[in-house]
Structures are given as structure tokens and as C-alpha cells.
Amino acid sequence: MPYRAPVADYRFLMDHVVGFKSVADTDRFAEATPDLTNAILSEAGKLSDEIMAPLQRNGDLHPAVLENGVVRTSPGFGDAFHAIAEGGWLGISADPENGGMGLPMTLTTAVNDMMSGACLSLQLNPLMSQGQIEALEHHASDEIKAIYLPKLISGKWCGTMNLTEPQAGSDVGALRSKAEPNGDGSWSVTGSKIFISWGDNDFAENICHLVLARTPDGKPGTKGISLFMVPKFIPDADGNPGERNDLRVVSLEHKMGLHGSPTAVMEYSGAKGWLVGPEFGGMAAMFTMMNNARLGVGTQGIGSAEGALQQALDYASERKQGRADGSGAIIEHADVRRMLATMKADTFAARAIAMACAVAIDMSTATGDDAWKARAAFLTPIAKSFGTDTGIRVAELGVQVHGGMGFIEESGAAQWSRDVRVTAIYEGTNGIQAMDLVARKMMDGGDAASRLLDEIEAGAEAARPTRPVMAEAVWQAAENLREATDWLVAQDNLQDRFAGAVPYLNAFARVLGAHYHLAAAINGDVARVKLARFYIKRLLPEHVGLLVHVRQGAEDLLAITPDELRA
16 A cells, blocks of 8 residues: 555644644744644645655666766656646745745654655755755844745755765864855855765755864864855855756765765865854754754654555565464464554654754744753654654664565565665764753753653643553652662763663653653544553663663773674
């Protein structure tokens, strides 16, 4: 059966789990009425099902290629992108003054999830433009905004993010790209960048590159970095693509997945660019884009999980093997049912976390309240990491459900696993997300974490009269997590925090997932009650072992020498 966008799941989450009503009740997002929200979800679901999903296999089998310096994209991708652009989907949350809809990030998150499940390779293109739009809205000059934002929001032009260099990797401060002033307000940008998603295409009028580079007075490290807008074609006096800039795609990477998305090696040879934000303010401007993209990448993992789950469910419902009761299909076997239930329960948990993060972002935008800002910041690395890890686990289980056919490329099951794998790596590896969570995000002494735990425990208390067993399990898990959080905050040696950072993030996600499943059980039908019971009884207990790992510190870990690892 074809992909089916999870529109009903999003409606339920907004109405009963993540508190979207509080967003719609603000003056800032008053236009996000139930009728408009339902229309957005329905139309995005239709686009995902009918336009994007048929391209999923096509992008894998007929990847983007570089021919004589021109990137040729997968057949059908150009038409589908134009459909996305014409529907206004690139600018859902963008400022209406520049042609955007000005709607909540929560709706953008839902749409990105659906599109990711339909065709992740293509969805990555709008995600890059969305991140660039937000960075320009916050940091660019009025002149740059006037030229670029309407074109990016309309989809006539596409945006990219240029951070990584061959020698730098995640250490952005080690970049070597440089920018020299031209004396007329523009700069000459020179350098090489790698891993540039959608570095070029054959369906947009222009490609707008945000490039990190160091100016002559830039100090070593991240504090000396500036951000530049470097277009493929330099806009003329009317703002239309003019002279070809001195930049090029050197090659396209040969990847394990996401074949439909061209990942470019870029070369800039004195290309003309314009400063975005103040000189030496490059990292602040780029982090605006990256924070947007991190939530978006989390939803890519969730969308991929949804697609893999749907395919596995369809296969398991039809495949007859062994002595199975009921329909005779493998879905009747207990272990297959376990895998499918795990896939569905984790996908819901990850989706709820991402939606809660988006709600916090929207409330922060609408109110300016520091508590909402802190919650959004705290949830972002969890949403990114758990969303992508869930996508990887669910896609892997999908291959297993298919059995031998999962290892055969014609089934398409392996593509979900290959495509989603990179999401745990780009936009900050999941290890870096976890380190950020236990370090920078705990500079408040654990206040943001504590407020979330208070909310989880309050939810458990409210559920006790009707769901006492599940409520007690969630409440106790929150207490366990609180004790581990207090321990982490007390560690002055960051290595002791970093050694257990990934287990801590995963434990927090497990408990948050239980919290949202419990809310679903209180407000949903019998199927949601059963799924919540499965998650809380079988998956939530994983947090106990994770928290044991958290509190071990770094001493025994770092005592294992590199030579001993090679022995």
C-alpha cells in the first residue's frame, strides 16, 4: 500500500497531548484556528501522499548526477518541488511581510514530518531553505532581506548552509575559508566546503549559499568567523539572477543513502558575497539556522520511521509464513507483533517530543517569556537526537520484519534504513547534541529540566484516578531522572557529564515519551491506551539502565587507553 500521511495523529497530538491551543490563543498566532490548522494538515498530507511519495524509490534508483558542471536532479523532483513551492509550504512560518504565512512552527514541524515520510531526499531541500529564511529574518540587513526573502519563500530560489570543511568537521572554528573586502560593501569569498546538501539543482532560478568564512581581522576559533550570502547568480538591479558568481560544484558525494539529494563539494574562488549580521557574528547567525534545522532533522527521522512502519505493517499483514493464528500472516506471530508495536510506540513518542519542542518555540516567539525560551532550548537536542535515533531503530526493525526480503533492494525496506542513517550525523551529531544538553543547557543549574520533570509528575498525579499503574510508573521514572539530573549538575568536571551524556539524553527522552503516552491514554481511544501500556511497561524501564550509566562518570571510561582499544 502507498504512504499515508499521519494527519489524524497530528490532530490528536495538537488537541490532546502537546497543548497547541495555548499557541493558538496567543495574539501572535491567533490565525491558527482549528479550521485553518485542519486545512493545512489535510493539504500537506495530500501533497505528501500524491506528489512526493511516488518519488521515494525513484530518487534512490535514479540519483542526482553532476554532468559537465551541471547538477541533474532525479526525474520528477523538479515538478514536485514546484508543487511544494506553489503551495506556499516553504514559508509556513516565515514573515507575511515577505510572502510567508506567519503560522506556528508547530504546523511547520507537522508538515515537515509528513513530507519526510513521503520522500526524505526531496524534503531536505525545503528544510534548508526554511533554515536560511529564519537566519536572514533575524540577522540580515534590510537590503538583503528585500532581495532574498521573497524569492526563497516563493521557492524561486533555494538556500543552502555551508559550514563544514575537509579539515574541520564538527570543529567549525578550524575553518580556512576567507573573505576579503572589495571596498564596495561586498566581499570576495574563497575556500572549499564539503557535505553541502542540495548544493545545486536544475529547477531553481538561483541557489543562495550561506557561507562561514574568516575576514582578515578574524581571530582564530569560532569568535573570528563571519557569515556571508554568496549567490550562484549575482542579483541585478531589479533583484533578478544576473552575472554568474565564481563558485562551483566540484563533485557530488557517493553516499549510502539519500541518493536523490545531491550532496556537493563546493569551491569558492573569490566569489562575491555580502555580510549577514555583524562581522565576527557568523556563529550566532548560523546557530539560528541550525537550531531551526535541528528540530527539522528530528522530524526527518520521525517521518522516516513512519514510512518504514507503514511498509512493515503492510508487508506483515500480507506475508504468510509458518503457523500463525488469525489471518495466517506473520503479523500474528508474537515477536513480529513486538517489533511492530515497538516501532509504532517509539514513533509516537518521538513525534510528541518534537511537537512539544515546536510548541515551546512558538510560545517563546509569541510571549518572549524566558521560561519558554529555556524549554525550547532544552528540548531541541532531545527532539533532534531521539527523533533521528528512532528513525534509525524503526527503519532497522522494518528490515527485520521483512525477513530475507528486507535484505533485497527490490522490496524498498532497506532504503528507509540507508536514507535515515545520516540524520543522526548532520546538523550536529547526536553525541554533540547530548553534550550540549548536559553542559550548555544545564548552565541554569538544571532549572529547565526540573520544570519539565515537575510537569511530568503533575501529569502522572492527574492520571492516578483512572490509570494508576501507568501513572505510578511514569511518576517514579521522573523521580529517578530528577536524581540523575541533580547528580549531573553537581559534577564540575565536564568529562564526567560527557561520559554519560548520550545515556542521559536517551533516558530523558524515554521518560518524556512515557509522559506523552500517558496523556494519550487519558484522552484517546482504547488503541492509544493499549499502545501507552506497551510503551510504559516494556520500553520505559530502559531508563533505569541508562541512568546507571549516567552516574559512572568518566574515570573508568577514559582509563581505557587508545592502545588497549587496538589490542
